[in-house]
Amino acid sequence: MLFMCHQMAMKKEAQDKQKAEQRRKAQSVSDIPIIWILGGPGCGKGTQCAKIVEKYGFTHLSSGDLLRDEVASGSDKGRELQELMVSGALVPNAEVLSLLNAAITRAKGASKGFLIDGYPREKNQGIEFEAQIAPADLAIYFDCSEETMLKRILARAAAATVKRADDNEATIRSRLQTFKRNTSDILALYEEKTLTINAERDVEDIFMEVVEAIDCVLQKKERESKIC
Numbered sequence: 751m752l753f754m755c756h757q758m759a760m761k762k763e764a765q766d767k768q769k770a771e772q773r774r775k776a777q778s779v780s781d782i783p784i785i786w787i788l789g790g791p792g793c794g795k796g797t798q799c800a801k802i803v804e805k806y807g808f809t810h811l812s813s814g815d816l817l818r819d820e821v822a823s824g825s826d827k828g829r830e831l832q833e834l835m836v837s838g839a840l841v842p843n844a845e846v847l848s849l850l851n852a853a854i855t856r857a858k859g860a861s862k863g864f865l866i867d868g869y870p871r872e873k874n875q876g877i878e879f880e881a882q883i884a885p886a887d888l889a890i891y892f893d894c895s896e897e898t899m900l901k902r903i904l905a906r907a908a909a910a911t912v913k914r915a916d917d918n919e920a921t922i923r924s925r926l927q928t929f930k931r932n933t934s935d936i937l938a939l940y941e942e943k944t945l946t947i948n949a950e951r952d953v954e955d956i957f958m959e960v961v962e963a964i965d966c967v968l969q970k971k972e973r974e975s976k977i978c
């Protein structure tokens with residue numbers, strides 16, 4: 751008798767697990783907010799992302815961090831990526847998008863929203879993301895002068911205990927060039943859903959604008975879920 755009860759309990763547990771997994775798979779990524787975080791190196795994206803995660807519990811995915819993890823894994827692909835990253839160039843989108851896609855798929859069942867930090871870095875990245883994953887609800891662009899970005903990033907590099915391979919002046923200048931070359935196209939294509947924020951102000955003042963925009967997205971999502 752005891753054995754049968756135990757078997758039934760095990761079967762129920764397995765069924766519950768299977769149902770939860772089915773629910774997780776059925777949840778579409780577009781049901782939760784997707785926010786792109788745009789801005790050059792040193793514009794303060796990292797600081798604002800940390801504050802957003804703290805307030806909203808969103809999943810923060812930084813394309814740069816995902817790429818650095820791949821490099822740290824020591825794979826052959828990682829070595830190829832490292833070469834491009836050290837030169838300040840962009841790595842092929844197929845690599846970045848597949849890392850992002852895998853991370854989103856892993857997290858989506860339990861996620862309240864996604865902050866996609868450092869992506870898109872060129873127009874086509876945005877187009878491919880929306881075609882393969884889901885439309886972004888909002889893009890926040892942290893606008894900062896090149897001079898300020900360079901100053902901030904050199905100061906950060908000088909203070910860091912663990913040095914990034916691409917935090918030397920030559921690579922930083924090249925990263926800034928890459929950024930400058932591509933950003934106006936992204937901003938033009940996604941003008942309607944982009945909020946541009948002056949990022950050369952106090953962290954809390956910037957965050958107030960960020961919160962206003964995210965609250966708006968959350969309200970819109972809530973309304974859409976009621977209609978569906």
Ligand SMILES: Nc1ncnc2c1ncn2[C@@H]1O[C@H](COP(=O)(O)OP(=O)(O)O)[C@@H](O)[C@H]1O
Binds near residue numbers: 813838
């Ligand atoms: N979306 C992306 N597409 C292509 N390459 C990327 C992308 N995101 C990051 N990278 C690569 O990783 C490097 C570091 O990115 P990141 O950590 O975001 O630094 P930063 O914004 O400070 O330049 C970039 O210079 C680039 O080589």
